[in-house]
Amino acid sequence: MTTKLPRIVIVGGGAGGLELATQLGHKLGKKGKAEILLVDRSRSHIWKPLLHEVATGSLDSDLDGVVYSVHAVKHGYQFELGEFCGLNTQAQTITLSERFDHDGRQLLPQREIHYDKLVLAIGAVSNDFNTPGVKQHCHFLDTHKQAQEFHVELLDNFTRMHQSDSQQALNIAIVGAGATGVELSAELYHVAELLKGYGLGKMTRDKLKISLIEAGPRILPALPERLSASARKELSLLGVEVMENTRISEATAEGFVTSEGQLIKADMMLWAAGVKAPDILTQIEGIELNRANQILVDTQLKMKGSDNVFVLGDCCGFMQENGQWVPPRAQSAHQMAQLLEHNIPAELNGKPLKSYHYHDHGSLVNLSRYSTVGSLMGNLSKNSMFIEGKIARLMYISLYRMHQLAIHGYARSFALFIAERLLKAVRPRMKLH
Numbered sequence: 001m002t003t004k005l006p007r008i009v010i011v012g013g014g015a016g017g018l019e020l021a022t023q024l025g026h027k028l029g030k031k032g033k034a035e036i037l038l039v040d041r042s043r044s045h046i047w048k049p050l051l052h053e054v055a056t057g058s059l060d061s062d063l064d065g066v067v068y069s070v071h072a073v074k075h076g077y078q079f080e081l082g083e084f085c086g087l088n089t090q091a092q093t094i095t096l097s098e099r100f101d102h103d104g105r106q107l108l109p110q111r112e113i114h115y116d117k118l119v120l121a122i123g124a125v126s127n128d129f130n131t132p133g134v135k136q137h138c139h140f141l142d143t144h145k146q147a148q149e150f151h152v153e154l155l156d157n158f159t160r161m162h163q164s165d166s167q168q169a170l171n172i173a174i175v176g177a178g179a180t181g182v183e184l185s186a187e188l189y190h191v192a193e194l195l196k197g198y199g200l201g202k203m204t205r206d207k208l209k210i211s212l213i214e215a216g217p218r219i220l221p222a223l224p225e226r227l228s229a230s231a232r233k234e235l236s237l238l239g240v241e242v243m244e245n246t247r248i249s250e251a252t253a254e255g256f257v258t259s260e261g262q263l264i265k266a267d268m269m270l271w272a273a274g275v276k277a278p279d280i281l282t283q284i285e286g287i288e289l290n291r292a293n294q295i296l297v298d299t300q301l302k303m304k305g306s307d308n309v310f311v312l313g314d315c316c317g318f319m320q321e322n323g324q325w326v327p328p329r330a331q332s333a334h335q336m337a338q339l340l341e342h343n344i345p346a347e348l349n350g351k352p353l354k355s356y357h358y359h360d361h362g363s364l365v366n367l368s369r370y371s372t373v374g375s376l377m378g379n380l381s382k383n384s385m386f387i388e389g390k391i392a393r394l395m396y397i398s399l400y401r402m403h404q405l406a407i408h409g410y411a412r413s414f415a416l417f418i419a420e421r422l423l424k425a426v427r428p429r430m431k432l433h
Contacts, residue, residue: 005035006348009115011084011094013040013068014048016313016333017121019406023341025076034348036077039096039113040068043081046144047403048123049330052184054147056154056191061144066407075407082108084122087284089306094118117308117344120295122281124314124328126176127274127292133251138271141180150270154188157267158195162202169209173256173266175248176273177212177219179365182231184270185212185240186367210240211264213256215247215273220365222327227365234367248273275328277315290317290325299355300343301336310344312336318356326358330399334406335359 008028010021021038028034044065046054053059072079086095092115099108125142128134139150157170172188174181192205212219212235219235219242220228232242247259255266277293288296288304294317296304301316303309311317314328316336326332335358343353404413 005033006116007035007037007114008117008119008344009037009039009094009113010119010121011039012121012123012313012315013038013042013045013079014121014123014313014333015330015403016337017119018045018066018068018071019334019403020119020121020312020337020340021077022071022075022407023337024344025072027341027345028348029076033345037080037113038068038072038077039080039082039084039094041081041083042144043068044144045071046147047330047400049179050400051141051144051147052180052187054144055139055141055150055184056187057151058187058191061148065144071407080113082111082113084120085110085280087118087120087287087309088112089286089309092116092118092308115308117310117347119310119312119340119344120303120315121311121313121333122278122315124275124277124292124294126271127276128271129274131248131251134271137251137253138175138269140271141184150268153268158200158203161207162195162200167207169207170203170268171209171211171255171266172268172270173211173213173264174270174272175213175256176271177214177216177242177244178222178272179220180272181212181214181270182219182235183366184272185210185235186238189238189240205239208239211243211266212240213243213246213248213264215245217245219244223365231365231367238367275314281315292317292325294325300353301340301356310340312340318358320358330403331361332358334403337406 008024010017013021017038017040021036024034024036029036044061044067046061046065050059054061068079082096082099084094085097093112094115096108096111096113098106098110101107126140139153140146141150161170174184188208188210189205192203192208195201195203214221218225218228219232235242243264248256249259250257251269254263256264256269258264275292277289277295279293281287281289281293281295286305290296294315295311296317297311298304301310301312301318303311313333313336316326318326320326336356339354339356346353401413401417404416408416
C-alpha cells in the first residue's frame with residue numbers, strides 16, 4: 001500500500017517563495033518525503049529589486065528571468081500557473097481564480113488545491129492610498145508585466161522625440177522616493193545616455209526631465225539620514241528635480257496635482273509610494289491583518305489562528321520586540337525562507353520549531369552606473385558603517401548573486417555569471433524592443 005505524501009503548497013514565486021520551494025524540493029521533494037507545489041500567476045520569476053532595470057531596458061527579463069516550470073523539474077518541486085483568490089483553513093484548500101487568454105477565452109477554470117502545509121508568499125503591491133486618478137493614469141512597478149508596459153511606453157516616447165523636431169523635454173514624474181523611485185530616476189538618465197549608440201541620438205539626457213516626488217521631509221525615509229543626503233546630492237547632480245514635502249492629491253492625464261493645487265506636468269507617471277499586501281486578503285474570512293494588509297503571524301511565522309499555514313515575505317506581518325514591523329525587504333524574505341526551510345520539515349517529523357528573529361544587515365541603493373550608497377551591519381552594531389562608490393556597488397551586486405545561489409546552487413550560478421559576461425560582448429546594453 002502506497003502512503004500518500006504530505007503536500008506543501010507555496011503560493012507566490014517571489015524571492016522568498018522561490019528560494020523556499022527550491023530548498024524544500026531538495027530536502028523533501030527529490031527524496032520522496034513530500035510533494036512540493038509552487039503556485040504563481042506568472043510563468044517566470046525576476047528578482048523584484050531589479051524591476052526598475054526591466055522598466056528602463058537595462059535588464060532583458062527574457063534572458064535573466066527564471067522559468068518556473070523548467071526550474072521545478074531540476075529542483076524537485078512542481079509548478080502550477082494560477083492566481084490565489086481564496087483560502088479555506090477548515091478544508092485545507094486554496095482557490096485559484098479563473099484565467100483567460102489574450103482573446104478572452106477561458107484558459108483555466110476556477111479550481112481548488114488541497115494542502116497539508118501552506119505557505120503564503122504573495123508579496124506586496126504599491127499603495128495608492130485611494131488617490132483619485134492614480135489607477136487610471138499611472139504606471140506601477142510591482143510585477144514583471146507592469147515593468148514591461150512601462151518599458152514599451154518609454155521606448156515609444158524616445159522614438160517620438162527622436163523622429164520629431166520638438167525641442168520639448170520628456171517629462172517623467174515619479175511619486176515615492178523610496179528605493180524604487182530613487183533607483184529608477186538614476187537608471188532613466190543612464191539609458192538616455194545609451195540611446196545615441198543605438199540610432200536615437202536626438203533623444204539625449206538633456207531632453208529628459210525627471211521629477212521625484214516625496215511626501216515626507218527627505219528621500220529614502222526608511223534609510224539612515226546620511227545615506228539619504230548622499231543619494232539626494234547624486235540625483236541633483238544628474239538633473240533630477242527632487243520635490244520633498246510634496247503631497248499628491250490627484251493624478252490627471254496632464255500630470256500630478258499637489259495638495260496645494262500645483263500641477264506637475266508629466267508625459268509618463270509612475271506611482272511607487274508605499275506598499276501593502278494585496279487587497280484579496282481583506283476578502284478572506286478568518287485572517288487577521290495589520291494596516292498594511294499584512295497577515296499577522298506568531299514567532300514561528302504561522303498565521304494566527306492556524307497550525308498549517310505559514311507566511312513569509314512582504315505579506316507577512318511580524319511584530320518585533322521593539323514594537324516595529326519587520327520591513328518588506330528582500331533580506332527579510334530571505335531570512336524567513338531560511339527559517340521555514342527548517343520549520344516545515346521539522347514539523348512534519350514532530351521536531352521542535354525555531355522562532356524568527358529579523359537581522360537588519362543594512363541597506364544599499366544603486367544609482368545606476370553613477371554611484372551606489374549604503375549602510376552595512378544595521379542593528380548588528382551600535383553604529384552602521386556608511387559605504388559608497390565601488391565597494392557599495394560590489395556589495396549591491398553580491399545581493400543578487402546570493403539570491404542566484406539560493407535558487408540555482410553554486411555550479412549553475414557560476415555558469416550564469418560566465419554566460420552574462422559573454423553575452424555583454426554581443427548583445428545591446430539596453431533592450432530596444
